[in-house]
Amino acid sequence: MTKVVxxxxxxxxxxxxxxxxxxxxxxxxxxxxDVDVPTFNPGFTxxxxxxxxxxxxxxxxxxxxxxxxxxxxxxxxAWGGQHPFGVPAYVVTHQMPEGWxxxxxxxxxxxxxxESAVAQxxxxxxxxxxxxxxPDTIRQCLDAGLLDEIRIDLVPLLLGSGIRMFDRVENAPxxxxxxxxxxxxxxxxxxxxxxxx
Amino acid sequence: MTKVVxxxxxxxxxxxxxxxxxxxxxxxxxxxxDVDVPTFNPGFTxxxxxxxxxxxxxxxxxxxxxxxxxxxxxxxxAWGGQHPFGVPAYVVTHQMPEGWxxxxxxxxxxxxxxESAVAQxxxxxxxxxxxxxxPDTIRQCLDAGLLDEIRIDLVPLLLGSGIRMFDRVENAPxxxxxxxxxxxxxxxxxxxxxxxx
Numbered sequence: 001m002t003k004v005v006x007x008x009x010x011x012x013x014x015x016x017x018x019x020x021x022x023x024x025x026x027x028x029x030x031x032x033x034d035v036d037v038p039t040f041n042p043g044f045t046x047x048x049x050x051x052x053x054x055x056x057x058x059x060x061x062x063x064x065x066x067x068x069x070x071x072x073x074x075x076x077x078a079w080g081g082q083h084p085f086g087v088p089a090y091v092v093t094h095q096m097p098e099g100w101x102x103x104x105x106x107x108x109x110x111x112x113x114x115e116s117a118v119a120q121x122x123x124x125x126x127x128x129x130x131x132x133x134x135p136d137t138i139r140q141c142l143d144a145g146l147l148d149e150i151r152i153d154l155v156p157l158l159l160g161s162g163i164r165m166f167d168r169v170e171n172a173p174x175x176x177x178x179x180x181x182x183x184x185x186x187x188x189x190x191x192x193x194x195x196x197x
Numbered sequence: 198m199t200k201v202v203x204x205x206x207x208x209x210x211x212x213x214x215x216x217x218x219x220x221x222x223x224x225x226x227x228x229x230x231d232v233d234v235p236t237f238n239p240g241f242t243x244x245x246x247x248x249x250x251x252x253x254x255x256x257x258x259x260x261x262x263x264x265x266x267x268x269x270x271x272x273x274x275a276w277g278g279q280h281p282f283g284v285p286a287y288v289v290t291h292q293m294p295e296g297w298x299x300x301x302x303x304x305x306x307x308x309x310x311x312e313s314a315v316a317q318x319x320x321x322x323x324x325x326x327x328x329x330x331x332p333d334t335i336r337q338c339l340d341a342g343l344l345d346e347i348r349i350d351l352v353p354l355l356l357g358s359g360i361r362m363f364d365r366v367e368n369a370p371x372x373x374x375x376x377x378x379x380x381x382x383x384x385x386x387x388x389x390x391x392x393x394x
Contacts (some may be wrong), residue, residue, distance in 0.1 A: 012363070169357040173356050176355070178383065
């Protein structure tokens, strides 16, 4: 079964971005080491610790498609039509953006709902995983019982304010399994299975 | 220098108790294993995984005194006059409770402010650490620059609502150091040094 896996960088006090949607603080670890991890986008290379490099390489090898919300996509300008992980990306949105769909793009806007987007992303991922970004879309998937794993890159920082990773989770409490743990520098990678009844 | 060290069990979404002040969910791990860890209170034994048992034994050996807020103390009925860690406890409060101070008790209510309470707890701890409980009191210590370490027992659970561990932190962002990590069962023990300028 194709797994749907959320991954987000989060401060210890639960924020994924500051109040201006800025992610510099929580993404700091992507550039805090001396091991280069190239992405599919030649202009975009991570510089991380050896432990995080292994973690990221494994992750990028695992991901068969990406699923995000419109906000995440807009912030990245639809990744110029190609997500940096080099896989098809599905963006849940209410309305097709101006100039889309584009036949030459690996970014697909889905306007007929989350379940459809998940189904399309799963079909594209094949035997790999669907990676998810964006707290709102992740929460909607969690609430709908469509999320299989939550991978938090936990950053040693108290941001004090901003956009929360977990806000208004329905059907709480949600029980997770014991995480696998990878200790990086400036980040602790925690991967939790979502336990389903 | 005597260190002031906060320790709290927290859900992955940042709660230390539910909306009714209940801690059963986040304290579950204290009773989720088969290794007994006795406390100073003969009626109160933890049952945890081997990794958590080692962690707890080391912690209890390290703590020279405890510092908490009034709410934590009230909820525990002032631990019957003896904190289960077997060390003097200092409780920050605005008003001396009815029936206190008691000459036969190792629990001390401090009515002249947080700094005084920290100073008294440090003097009592000697070359050991001051352990802290209670999110409000911990936050006040953090804001006042009096906190040296934050140890989070991170529980694989989304509580959805409740009392937050980190709420309205001043002087944010607060940068922490890389944590030491102990992987338990139903809990991940993360110890972060608070970096001071």
